[in-house]
Amino acid sequence: MKVIETSNLSKHFGLGETRVSAVKNVSFEIEEGEFTAIIGPSGSGKTTLLHLIGGLDSPDEGDITLSGEKIAHMKGNQLSDFRRDHIGFIFQAYNLIPVLSAAENIEYIMMLQGIKKPERRRKVEEILETVGLTGLGDRRPAMLSGGQQQRVAVARAMVSKPDIILADEPTANLDSKTGMKLLEVMKELNREFKLTFVFSTHDEKIMNMATRLIHLRDGSIERDEQK
Amino acid sequence: MLIKIAFRNILRQRRRSLLTGLSISGGYFLFALTLSLIEGSYNNMIRIFTESHVGHVQIHLDDYLTRPKIYKSISDKDEIETILSADNRIIGFAPRIYSPALSFSEEDTAMVQLIGVDAKKETTVSRLREKIVTGSFFSSQGGENDRTQAMVGKGLAIKLGLDINDEFIVIGQGADGSIANDVFVVSAIIGKKSSGERMNVYLPLQALQEFLSMELSVHEYSMLLEDVADSRSVAKDLQKKLPELVVSPWQEVEEMFYKSMEADKQGNWVFLVLLMIIVFIGVLNTVLMSVLERTREFGVLRAIGYRSGTLVNLIFMETVLLSMMSLILGVIIALPSIMWFSDTGFMMPEPMDMGGIEFQHFKGELTAQILFLPMGIILLFAALISLFPAIRAARLDPADALGKF
Numbered sequence: 174m175k176v177i178e179t180s181n182l183s184k185h186f187g188l189g190e191t192r193v194s195a196v197k198n199v200s201f202e203i204e205e206g207e208f209t210a211i212i213g214p215s216g217s218g219k220t221t222l223l224h225l226i227g228g229l230d231s232p233d234e235g236d237i238t239l240s241g242e243k244i245a246h247m248k249g250n251q252l253s254d255f256r257r258d259h260i261g262f263i264f265q266a267y268n269l270i271p272v273l274s275a276a277e278n279i280e281y282i283m284m285l286q287g288i289k290k291p292e293r294r295r296k297v298e299e300i301l302e303t304v305g306l307t308g309l310g311d312r313r314p315a316m317l318s319g320g321q322q323q324r325v326a327v328a329r330a331m332v333s334k335p336d337i338i339l340a341d342e343p344t345a346n347l348d349s350k351t352g353m354k355l356l357e358v359m360k361e362l363n364r365e366f367k368l369t370f371v372f373s374t375h376d377e378k379i380m381n382m383a384t385r386l387i388h389l390r391d392g393s394i395e396r397d398e399q400k
Numbered sequence: 401m402l403i404k405i406a407f408r409n410i411l412r413q414r415r416r417s418l419l420t421g422l423s424i425s426g427g428y429f430l431f432a433l434t435l436s437l438i439e440g441s442y443n444n445m446i447r448i449f450t451e452s453h454v455g456h457v458q459i460h461l462d463d464y465l466t467r468p469k470i471y472k473s474i475s476d477k478d479e480i481e482t483i484l485s486a487d488n489r490i491i492g493f494a495p496r497i498y499s500p501a502l503s504f505s506e507e508d509t510a511m512v513q514l515i516g517v518d519a520k521k522e523t524t525v526s527r528l529r530e531k532i533v534t535g536s537f538f539s540s541q542g543g544e545n546d547r548t549q550a551m552v553g554k555g556l557a558i559k560l561g562l563d564i565n566d567e568f569i570v571i572g573q574g575a576d577g578s579i580a581n582d583v584f585v586v587s588a589i590i591g592k593k594s595s596g597e598r599m600n601v602y603l604p605l606q607a608l609q610e611f612l613s614m615e616l617s618v619h620e621y622s623m624l625l626e627d628v629a630d631s632r633s634v635a636k637d638l639q640k641k642l643p644e645l646v647v648s649p650w651q652e653v654e655e656m657f658y659k660s661m662e663a664d665k666q667g668n669w670v671f672l673v674l675l676m677i678i679v680f681i682g683v684l685n686t687v688l689m690s691v692l693e694r695t696r697e698f699g700v701l702r703a704i705g706y707r708s709g710t711l712v713n714l715i716f717m718e719t720v721l722l723s724m725m726s727l728i729l730g731v732i733i734a735l736p737s738i739m740w741f742s743d744t745g746f747m748m749p750e751p752m753d754m755g756g757i758e759f760q761h762f763k764g765e766l767t768a769q770i771l772f773l774p775m776g777i778i779l780l781f782a783a784l785i786s787l788f789p790a791i792r793a794a795r796l797d798p799a800d801a802l803g804k805f
Contacts, residue, residue, distance in 0.1 A: 229703060230799040250707045257705020264802070268700040272408035277401075284401050285705050329704070 175238075176336050176369045177203040177226060182235035184221050184392075195221040197392040198235070203337075203385075206367040208360065210379050213389035219373040220341060222389065226371065227339045228256050240336040257285055261330030263340035267322040269314040275325045276301065276310030282333050300328045304358055320351035324358065331362060337369045344376045356382055402710070406717040410725075413690070420686040421726040424778060427679035428730030429737070431672055431774035436738045436764035438668050440745075442661060443765055446628060449657065450650050453526050453597070455494075455622035456631040457638065458653050460646050464619060465653060470499055470575050473617035474645065480621055483641050489634050492524025493623035497608050501572030501580075503601065507561035512552075512601045514572065516608030516618075525624045528590070528602065535564045535588030538604055548607040549587035555598025557589045564589070570601065574613035582611055676781065684785045687719055691789040698793050699801025708794035715793055719786030720779065727775050735771070742766040 184196040195218045203209055211219050224230040225237060228244045237245050240259055247255060269278045276297045283293045301310050304324040314322050323343060330338050340359075344352030356378055362368050372379050380386060388396040410417045450456055458465070459480065464472040474480065477495065484493045497516035502509065519537060523529050528551075529537055538549035552562060560568055564586055571581040584603065591597050609615065625634055631649035639647040651658040691698075698711060741764030751760040 224799045227703070229802065230797070250709075253702065253705050253707045256703060262700075262703050264700065266696075268696065268802075270405070270697065270700070272405060272412055281401065282704050285710075 174205045175202050176205050176207075176240060177201075177371070178236075178238040179226070180236050182222070182225060182232050182237060184218075184225060184230065184232050194392050196225065196232070199389075199392070199394055200235075201387060201394065201397060203369060203371065205336075205369055206363065207385055208363045208370050208383050209385040209387060210372040210374050210383035211387045211389060212374060212380060213395070217389040218392040219389055221392075223339050223341055223371070223373045226337075227260055227262060228252050257282065258333065259336045261333065261335040261338040263323070263326050263330050263338060263343045265342040265345045267314070267319070267326050267346070269322055269325055269329070271314050274311050274313055275306060275317060275321075275328075278314070278325055279310075279328045279332050282329060286333055296332055300332050303362070304328045318351075319347050320355060323347060323355055327355070327359060327362070331366070331368060335368075337371060339371050339373075341373045342375070343372065344374070344379065349378070352376065353378055402714055402717060403721070406714055406721050409690070409714075409718050410722050416686060416689070417722060420682055421722055421729065423679055423682045424723055424726035424782070425730035425733060427675060428727055428774050428778055429734045430675055431778070432730070432734045432770055433737055433741070433764070434668070434672060434675075435774060436741055436766060436770045437762075438665065439767070439770060440742065440764035441762065442665060443628075444763060445661065446650075449654070450628060451527050451624065452531075453528070453622075454650050454653055455525050456625040456628050456650050457490075457623050457635045458648050458650075459621040459623075459638070459642065460619065460648070462646065465646065465648060468498060468619070470573070470612060470614075470619075473497075473575070473614060473619050474621070475615075475617040477616060477618065480642065480645075483638065484621070484623060487634070487638070489626050489630055490623050491626050492521070493621055494518055494521035494525040495605060495618035496522075496620040496622060497605060497612065497614065498619050499572055499608070499612055501570045501601070503556070503560065503568055503570045505560040505562060505566070505568045508559050510556055510559045510599065512556055512570070512599050514570065514608055514611075515600055515602050516605040517602055518605045525622050531590045531595075531597070532588045533591065535586065538587040538602070547583055547585040548603060550584035551588040551590050551602040552586055553590050553598040553600045554593045554595070556601065557586070558593055562586050562589075570611075572612065574611070576613045578613060580611050580613070676777065679778070680781055680785050683719065683723070683782050684788070686722075687715065687786050687789045690718070691715060691793045695793075695796065695801050698796055699798050702796065702798040703802065711794045712787070712790040715790035716783060716786050719782050723779055723782040727778060731771065731775070738764055738766050738770065 180200045182196055182199040183194060185192055185194050187193050199222060211222060213219055221230070225232050228247065232245050235245070236243055242255065244252065244255060270281065273281060279297050279300060280293045283296065297310065301307055304327055306321060306324055306328070309317065309321060314325070317325065344355060347355060359370060360382055363370055372383065374380065384400055386398040386400065387394060388398065459474065461472045461474050484490050495518055499514045501512055501514050503512045504510070517528065532551065533554065535551070538551055547567060556562070562568055566586050567583050568586070569581065569583050571579065574580045590600065590602065603611070625631060631651065635647045635649040701711060745761055745763030748760050748762050
């Protein structure tokens with residue numbers, strides 16, 4: 174089943190002579206359960222493409238279909254609700270809510286979805302165990318290591334059972350050993366729960382682990398490599 | 401959860417929240433205390449002013465208040481006094497007569513205002529007795545040589561060179577057009593040489609009625625109420641019962657005084673508004689700082705599905721929570737001070753003369769309005785001020801807010 178479909182996706186910044194096309198006529202499809210990495214040099218348009226797929230930015234041209242719904246022209250609360258229910262985000266700098274504990278950070282998205290408290294608590298316990306953070310739920314982000322924070326971010330991204338998890342350089346702030354462990358966790362989640370992961374990365378470990386590599390250069394797909 | 405996050409966000413920058421909170425508490429303290437002192441001093445002024453002579457409500461015939469003429473007098477005293485006695489909001493009433501006249505002694509001549517008062521009833525309405533600086537209140541039995549006793553203002557006493565038991569002559573015009581003249585004996589000197597009644601001559605009501613050939617009629621009924629705040633409603637009720645007469649609350653009787661006092665009160669609000677502006681600039685600065693430094697966090701919240709309205713609610717709630725906590729502290733600080741000012745007050749270094757009555761004791765006022773009005777205003781404006789940064793945060797483009805996510 175196709176989770177992501179993009180057709181002739183373009184995004185430009187600036188005007189006149191300063192106009193830059195960050196993404197140009199990008200079309201691809203991603204099936205459920207794929208572990209895809211978008212790779213390319215800095216300025217190749219990886220982040221912009223991830224923003225577009227994640228509904229954080231809107232394309233100037235082209236269409237994006239996520240889980241069968243066109244999101245390119247969604248606005249306001251409709252887009253917020255769509256992101257909440259269908260997309261999980263993992264950020265390079267973890268970006269956990271500092272005033273909430275690890276468990277509350279994970280629970281919060283379920284609260285926004287209107288899930289009842291007992292079920293939220295149960296799911297939080299389960300997922301903390303899945304990502305190897307049992308017993309650390311009460312700690313605030315500042316009391317956790319970088320690797321632990323990113324695991325909380327992974328847990329937050331997947332707890333609402335999204336159709337797709339978008340991760341931008343998730344290992345960039347971690348040492349290689351911790352990064353590797355995190356990747357193994359994500360790969361395991363991908364295998365066990367058929368979660369679809371799309372990475373934007375420079376990290377060779379991710380490239381080695383990915384089942385598909387989309388090479389971007391100057392905003393266009395240079396090569397789409399199935400492994 | 402939203403309240404929990406809002407509360408924790410307040411505690412996040414403790415020093416900044418504490419400073420902002422203290423500025424709100426301090427603003428509330430100054431606002432409430434100033435309001436208490438303003439209300440206290442004006443209520444004191446009203447009390448002294450009305451109890452000095454005017455009373456809280458007055459009754460006249462036709463337009464006597466604006467165009468006083470000797471013949472515009474009230475003759476049916478019994479009906480009025482029955483109505484006034486039946487109203488339990490009225491604690492005292494007194495009839496009065498007024499007439500200009502010429503007075504002279506061996507030393508000089510002066511224009512005076514004759515005021516006829518009922519010795520017994522007048523003391524239930526005004527502080528005339530307390531204004532006596534020498535001598536004693538006149539008696540209806542008359543003074544030496546069967547002369548009618550009179551109380552004269554300090555200014556008149558100085559001008560005519562009068563002292564207690566001195567005689568002076570008054571010439572005026574009776575209600576029937578006849579020339580009225582008589583010799584009176586000074587029983588008391590009233591007020592100070594600069595006070596309002598300095599050229600007044602107070603005579604027994606009956607004596608002045610005879611002097612002016614007015615039979616039993618009077619020009620005015622003045623009354624004192626249990627609560628001065630009822631003056632307009634009592635006047636309105638009495639007006640219905642006495643349609644042929646004009647019943648006026650003190651605000652209409654002394655319109656100029658009332659209006660200038662109200663204008664002065666408005667002037668004090670300028671100070672309070674400036675105070676609030678300073679407080680609110682501090683609050684706005686804090687909320688804006690908090691929003692600006694959390695731009696990325698708001699981007700994350702928007703990315704995970706926060707609706708823009710929820711973000712507005714969060715920032716709004718943070719400001720309102722901080723304001724409420726600060727206001728509680730403000731009340732804790734302000735209440736004992738306001739209570740002290742309203743109960744004890746302080747003595748001014750120099751006494752103030754108001755309507756011939758000196759007052760030196762400065763007191764505040766403690767009412768629910770004084771405590772809750774500043775609270776409501778601060779809370780309302782803090783909430784309004786938070787909307788600008790809140791809406792700004794809600795309008796953030798998630799991709800821009802996150803930068804590179």
